[in-house]
Amino acid sequence: MLPPRLFGRGGKTEDRMRKVFITGGTGALGQALVKKFVQFGWETAFSFRQNRQAAESLTSECGARAFVADLTEPESVARMAQRLEEEFGVPDALINNAGKSVVLPFALLEPDDWDEAMGVNLKTTFMATHALIRGMIRQKGGAIVNFGSIAGERVLGVPVPYATAKSAIRGFTLSLAREVSRYSIRVNAVVPGLLEAGVSSLVPPAEKEEFLKYCLLGRPGRCEEVADLVEFLASDRASFINAQLIHINGGF
16 A cells, blocks of 8 residues: 655645545445545545445445435435534545436436436535535635546437536536635546446447447556546646546547
8 A cells, every 4th residue: 555645735745644535435436436545545435325335345445434425415415514524524635426327218218317317417516515615615725526428528329318417517617616716626527438337337338339449549448547547636746737627538
């Protein structure tokens, strides 16, 4: 394991570990993110909604803290945010990773399906950020990394509500970065292409073949590769990177 990174804002050394909070920590990408931040010496906490077994296994394996919450429900988020601040502290970095895809043709969607997709892929980002941003403002600094998707950037055969929600992350990221820059809070988004696991596992085989055909590296990405990028963006090593949507797709 690498030693803790104790770099404070502006390159100054601090006497404490940096704190990160990751939403959706029990999925394939979420677990990779949790493990990566722990590896790089961050004090790490994550949220989960239902998969308590995976959360307990992850906390046992790497020592991260788990907080249960439904990030689409205001009362649940408020309880989580209060517990987080009391038991963990104000995070120096927030990673908005929670999300999933609803695999239905547009013509078969019901309004509830649309609302669910917007909730888990867009509202969760708003809710977690809104709940934690005041702490970052008080401490006059922080980093937020949101998750877009190539589905929101290209003409691909993916579910319409998922692509719509991920496209909205772009506007959220850029506008929020402008608003909170005065508090030395950076806001960026990572835009992954096809990955080996996670939401990408639901992509139809024909779409996977299409991606691999035009991907310069000719393979899906690994969750660990995305986690490397996210940890970098959250750290002070990326102190001059702000209001950016950074693609990681092997050259698609």
